[in-house]
Amino acid sequence: MIRFFLLFLYTTTVFATTIQRDRWSNGETYLVFLEKNNLPVKSLYYNLDKDDQRLTEEMRAGIHYQIAKDKKDGIEQILLPLNDELQIHIYKANKSYKFEAIPIISETKTETFSTTITSSPNYNILKETGSKKIAQIFVSSFKRSLNFKNDIRKGDRLVMIYDQKYRLGQPFSMPTLKVAMIEMHHKKHFIYLNKDERYYDEKAHEVEGFLLARPVRGARISSYFTKRRWHPILHKWKAHLGVDFAARRGTPVVAAGSGRINYAARMGSYGNLIKITHADGYETRYAHLKAFRRGIHRGKRVKKGQTIAYVGTTGRSTGPHLHFELRKRGRAINPLKVVQVTTKKLKGKKKKAFLKLKKAYDKKIELQLQNNTPFIKPAKLQSVCYFHQRRQ
Numbered sequence: 211m212i213r214f215f216l217l218f219l220y221t222t223t224v225f226a227t228t229i230q231r232d233r234w235s236n237g238e239t240y241l242v243f244l245e246k247n248n249l250p251v252k253s254l255y256y257n258l259d260k261d262d263q264r265l266t267e268e269m270r271a272g273i274h275y276q277i278a279k280d281k282k283d284g285i286e287q288i289l290l291p292l293n294d295e296l297q298i299h300i301y302k303a304n305k306s307y308k309f310e311a312i313p314i315i316s317e318t319k320t321e322t323f324s325t326t327i328t329s330s331p332n333y334n335i336l337k338e339t340g341s342k343k344i345a346q347i348f349v350s351s352f353k354r355s356l357n358f359k360n361d362i363r364k365g366d367r368l369v370m371i372y373d374q375k376y377r378l379g380q381p382f383s384m385p386t387l388k389v390a391m392i393e394m395h396h397k398k399h400f401i402y403l404n405k406d407e408r409y410y411d412e413k414a415h416e417v418e419g420f421l422l423a424r425p426v427r428g429a430r431i432s433s434y435f436t437k438r439r440w441h442p443i444l445h446k447w448k449a450h451l452g453v454d455f456a457a458r459r460g461t462p463v464v465a466a467g468s469g470r471i472n473y474a475a476r477m478g479s480y481g482n483l484i485k486i487t488h489a490d491g492y493e494t495r496y497a498h499l500k501a502f503r504r505g506i507h508r509g510k511r512v513k514k515g516q517t518i519a520y521v522g523t524t525g526r527s528t529g530p531h532l533h534f535e536l537r538k539r540g541r542a543i544n545p546l547k548v549v550q551v552t553t554k555k556l557k558g559k560k561k562k563a564f565l566k567l568k569k570a571y572d573k574k575i576e577l578q579l580q581n582n583t584p585f586i587k588p589a590k591l592q593s594v595c596y597f598h599q600r601r602q
């Protein structure tokens with residue numbers, strides 16, 4: 211049976227329902243949240259399966275969530291976004307509360323703006339857009355190739371084209387940079403997002419970011435990263451926030467990047483788990499391990515490619531494999547996007563395709579520089595109405 215749920219989310223009262231918008235605070239856990247709101251921990255946590263319980267650990271500080279309340283201040287529905295694609299939906303049905311993971315309905319808009327630098331790119335982007343996230347993606351994209359400190363002159367300009375997701379009329383999640391251009395002493399420097407989802411400069415050289423080694427050499431990938439997928443047998447939405455490498459029990463697991471071990475012990479459904487902290491807010495996780503290598507413990511520094519543990523099937527696992535995760539400032543990202551490739555320079559057909567894409571972007575940038583369109587503040591929507599589907 212398919213039931214349609216209709217959510218009216220208005221800034222003011224509609225059908226006697228008020229929507230409260232809140233921010234997930236630092237250190238807040240899902241269980242504490244339930245208790246704070248007098249919600250039943252048994253049906254909304256302890257009775258859930260392990261995968262759903264794991265999802266509840268994905269709530270991060272600073273995330274905006276919504277609570278719909280009735281006239282008597284009773285909770286009707288809650289939406290807790292876990293990433294940019296999946297959210298927890300808690301709702302009242304037959305006087306009890308239910309839990310489900312459902313897709314996030316969002317809209318993506320491509321935005322463009324340019325600005326003249328009077329101080330620093332970071333300062334001017336922040337001043338123009340009011341968004342730390344936009345400033346951050348611009349600055350970090352050029353971090354390895356340019357030195358903003360010494361080489362920028364007042365009057366140099368920059369252009370950004372990026373995709374921004376909107377949820378319930380508000381900018382949502384990290385923007386995706388598509389092209390960035392900055393003048394330094396009036397010489398233009400570019401970064402382009404290619405179809406392969408990697409960044410290249412104007413000469414079709416890959417812009418080196420944070421690069422990882424494969425954590426298990428020569429292993430087959432048995433499950434890919436996905437922020438949401440429909441499970442056809444369990445009939446529900448799930449997420450797989452890592453990549454699974456199938457390998458024999460005892461196969462060495464290597465550190466995907468240099469860093470410091472901040473966890474090496476058992477952790478629930480992860481089984482034996484290692485977490486490594488890397489530069490720039492990155493963290494890698496290695497789960498279901500059979501054992502840790504001798505001398506591997508919390509606090510130890512490791513080098514990229516160094517053996518740290520062995521493949522196993524501890525925790526919630528159906529057979530020997532490595533479950534590998536990459537996180538940036540706590541958020542799960544697809545590790546395969548940063549796993550090192552042998553070629554860093556595009557050649558042949560791939561280069562041709564890239565140059566075509568580049569040409570189209572260059573036109574847009576040129577137009578932007580001519581028109582000098584400022585950043586347009588996203589219009590706050592008066593009301594948002596949306597449907598979502600629930601299966602039973």
Ligand SMILES: [Zn+2]
Nearest residue numbers: 452453454533
């Ligand atoms: Zn996995």
